[in-house]
Amino acid sequence: MSKKDKEPLFSAKNRKLLLGPLSASNPVVVQILGICSALAVTAKLQPAFVMAISVTVVTAFSNLIMSLLRNSIPSRIRIIVQLVVIAFLVILVDQVLKAYVYDVSKQLSVFVGLIITNCIIMGRVEAFALGNKPWPAFLDGVGNGAGYGLILIIVAIFRELLGAGTLWGYQVIPASFYDAGYSNNGLMLLPPMALIIVGIIIWVHRSWKKDLQEK
Amino acid sequence: MNKNSNSYIIIYSTVMVVIVALVLAFASLSLQPIQKANQDNETKGAILMSIGQGMDAEKAKDKTAYINEEYAKYIIESFAVDSKGNKVEGADAFALLGSLKDEYAKPENERVLPVFVGKKDSGEKLYILPLWGSGLWGPLWGYLALESDMTTIYGAVFDHKGETPGLGAEITTAAFQNQFKGKSIFNGNEIVGISVLKGAGSSADNPNAVDAISGGTITSRGVQNMIISNLQGYAGFIEKTKSEDVVSSPQDEDQANLTDESTPDLPVIEDQSLTVRENE
Numbered sequence: 001m002s003k004k005d006k007e008p009l010f011s012a013k014n015r016k017l018l019l020g021p022l023s024a025s026n027p028v029v030v031q032i033l034g035i036c037s038a039l040a041v042t043a044k045l046q047p048a049f050v051m052a053i054s055v056t057v058v059t060a061f062s063n064l065i066m067s068l069l070r071n072s073i074p075s076r077i078r079i080i081v082q083l084v085v086i087a088f089l090v091i092l093v094d095q096v097l098k099a100y101v102y103d104v105s106k107q108l109s110v111f112v113g114l115i116i117t118n119c120i121i122m123g124r125v126e127a128f129a130l131g132n133k134p135w136p137a138f139l140d141g142v143g144n145g146a147g148y149g150l151i152l153i154i155v156a157i158f159r160e161l162l163g164a165g166t167l168w169g170y171q172v173i174p175a176s177f178y179d180a181g182y183s184n185n186g187l188m189l190l191p192p193m194a195l196i197i198v199g200i201i202i203w204v205h206r207s208w209k210k211d212l213q214e215k
Numbered sequence: 216m217n218k219n220s221n222s223y224i225i226i227y228s229t230v231m232v233v234i235v236a237l238v239l240a241f242a243s244l245s246l247q248p249i250q251k252a253n254q255d256n257e258t259k260g261a262i263l264m265s266i267g268q269g270m271d272a273e274k275a276k277d278k279t280a281y282i283n284e285e286y287a288k289y290i291i292e293s294f295a296v297d298s299k300g301n302k303v304e305g306a307d308a309f310a311l312l313g314s315l316k317d318e319y320a321k322p323e324n325e326r327v328l329p330v331f332v333g334k335k336d337s338g339e340k341l342y343i344l345p346l347w348g349s350g351l352w353g354p355l356w357g358y359l360a361l362e363s364d365m366t367t368i369y370g371a372v373f374d375h376k377g378e379t380p381g382l383g384a385e386i387t388t389a390a391f392q393n394q395f396k397g398k399s400i401f402n403g404n405e406i407v408g409i410s411v412l413k414g415a416g417s418s419a420d421n422p423n424a425v426d427a428i429s430g431g432t433i434t435s436r437g438v439q440n441m442i443i444s445n446l447q448g449y450a451g452f453i454e455k456t457k458s459e460d461v462v463s464s465p466q467d468e469d470q471a472n473l474t475d476e477s478t479p480d481l482p483v484i485e486d487q488s489l490t491v492r493e494n495e
Contacts, residue, residue, distance in 0.1 A: 074224045081231065088235045092242055099246040102253035 009135070017139045021147035023209070028151040029202045030212060033119040037111050038152055039194040045168050047107045048156035050097065052149025054112060056142060058089045059121050063141030065089075066129040073130075082125050083116070090115045120144055155197045163188030252279070258312060259286045264372045265358035266333040266341050291340075292332040298324045300451030315347035315356070319448070328448055333360065341369050342456065344449055348441025351433040352377040355386070355441055361400070365457040368409070371395035373438060383434030394418070394425035400442075406450055408443030411435040 010018075027033045034055075041051045065085050066073075073081050094112045097105035105112065115121070124144050129137040160166055165173035165184050173182070187193055206212045217223060260282050263269030268289045275281035295306035308329035311318065318326045331343040342365065346357040353376035360369040371392050378384040385391055398409055399422040410424040413432075418424035427435035446453070 072218070072227070074218045074227060076219055077224055077228060080228070084231060084235060088239065091239055095242050095246050095250075098253070099249040102250075102257070 014136055014139050017136055018143040021140075021143040022150055023147075023205070024212075026147045026151065026205075027120045027123075027144050028148055028198065029205050031120075031123075033123060034148050035195075035198065037114060037118060038148075038155060038198060039191045041108055041111050042152055042156040042194050043159055043163065043189050044107070045153070045156045045160050047104050048152045049149075050101060050104045051108060051111065052145070052152050054093045054097065055115055055118065055120070055148055056145025057093060058086065058115055058118075059124055059145040059148075060138055060141035061089050062086045062121055062125055063129040063137040064134055066125045067132060067134040067137035070130050078130070079126075082122060086121055086125070087116050120148055151198065151201065154201060155194055158197050159188045159193060163193075255309070256282050258309075259283070259290075261372050261374065262286070262331055262333075262343055262358055263289060265343055265360040265370045266335070267370050268333075290331055290333050290343075293329065294332075295327045295329050296449070296452040297328075298326055298448065298451050300449075300453070300455035303327050312345055315345060316354070319347055319445075323448065326448055328452075330449075330452065331358075339363055344445065346373075346441050346445045348437055348444065350375055350378050350386075350437040351383055351431075352379070355434070355437050357438075357441070359395075359442065359446075361453075363456075365453045366399050366401045368395045368398045368400065375434070378431070378434050381430075382428065383431035385428045385431060386434060386438055391425075391428060398422055398425065400446055400453075406443075406446050406453065408446050409439065411439040 008014075021027060025031065028035065028038060037051065037055075042048045062082075062085050066082060069081070069085075090113065093115070094105070097108070097112060124141060128140045132140070157167065160168075161172060162185050165171060165178075256279050260269055260272055263282065263285055266289060269282055269285040272278050272282055293308035295303045295308050295311055297303055306327050306329075308331060311327065311329040315328075318328060329345055331345075333341040333343055335341060340363045342361045342363070344359045344361065346355075346359055348355045355373060355375045355378075357371060357373035359371050361367065362369050373386045373392060375384060375386060378386065395409060400406055400408055402423055407423050410418070410421075411427045412418050412421075412424045413427050415426060418426050
């Protein structure tokens with residue numbers, strides 16, 4: 001106990017918890033979790049960004065709360081308690097989005113509510129938060145949310161840029177390109193292209209991190 | 216204490232649920248005014264859109280301020296009418312928009328329906344009638360703006376709760392909504408609404424029809440039914456305003472022409488070709 005308390009807030013182990021999910025144990029491209037919302041909300045950058053923040057908040061705080069409660073939870077209703085905590089956070093996030101970023105919350109529609117069923121969150125709570133102290137659990141939640149968000153944002157950048165010629169709603173591809181015969185690829189805005197882009201990211205990622213390749 | 220005993224589990228879950236409920240209730244109540252303001256703002260934007268105003272909302276720096284400013288400028292009056300077309304005192308038209316569903320559930324002679332009066336840049340009056348109906352998956356709503364002759368459609372906007380993206384949800388696109396401009400809700404002296412017909416161009420020469428959306432048959436039919444059933448609710452108001460208009464302005468030749476042209480091939484609601492199965 002006392003040994004752990006002396007550990008610095010960002011020790012090597014904690015840094016690994018925070019940064020690992022960005023690449024080496026990324027929830028989307030390595031563990032292949034949370035794909036369905038990655039397909040649905042990445043047609044534009046802004047909703048993808050808001051979704052990334054929302055999921056990060058939910059994973060971080062559900063991990064934190066579950067880690068704080070971990071010694072008092074009756075193991076028989078463990079999953080129910082997890083769902084109540086996650087649903088509670090998601091409803092809270094949904095209410096805040098409706099109040100402060102109404103337009104984006106309309107675009108995200110049901111996918112905010114569906115964060116509840118995002119495997120990443122349940123997975124981290126069950127696999128990590130229930131067995132670890134609050135601070136590492138919180139960092140693990142932030143890391144996994146950010147890892148998910150990172151992929152969402154990369155996919156959204158490709159889709160919005162190539163599909164609509166804009167980024168964050170601002171025109172990026174100059175009008176002279178269109179005059180010269182360039183046109184937006186409408187296919188990019190459809191969900192299948194998100195899956196293909198995620199596939200390409202996984203390919204690039206595994207070519208770079210050779211130890212992730214299955215033998 | 217035994218963490219797996221029944222009493223511990225029951226107490227634990229009760230306490231947890233009560234805490235969660237309290238926090239959520241508090242959050243919901245404290246955020247409600249802001250959420251309500253957002254929704255009102257959206258409604259105002261849609262009303263403005265039906266008369267072709269407030270189109271720069273997306274580019275405006277402060278969207279809320281922009282919408283409110285345009286709303287104050289172009290919407291000159293709002294009131295509620297009963298089934299005979301008489302104004303109902305003391306009813307708030309804007310508040311009624313939230314309970315249209317309940318109003319349409321009442322018998323026709325008890326309904327109190329909102330009307331908004333807008334104006335063109337030239338100062339001519341436009342009457343905006345809110346619409347409420349149902350599509351395939353959920354409610355549809357919209358606003359139909361009529362010229363002061365109460366016959367010609369000046370503009371229309373539609374929105375929906377959960378129609379299929381790419382199919383039924385296409386009713387929110389400008390391409391669909393622009394078709395309504397200049398169409399007539401009257402055929403002779405009868406209110407016939409607007410038929411939504413299958414087949415590109417099938418509505419071209421028909422002043423009482425527009426083209427439906429491929430693959431969105433049930434939503435298209437929902438729009439058609441919504442318009443006719445809602446207009447019948449406003450029939451008293453429409454007839455009354457129309458007769459006032461004829462008395463006040465002698466130049467009703469345009470209207471006479473319009474009704475004459477619209478005689479061939481009377482489209483009877485609910486017949487016509489909408490029989491293709493919904494591809495949804």
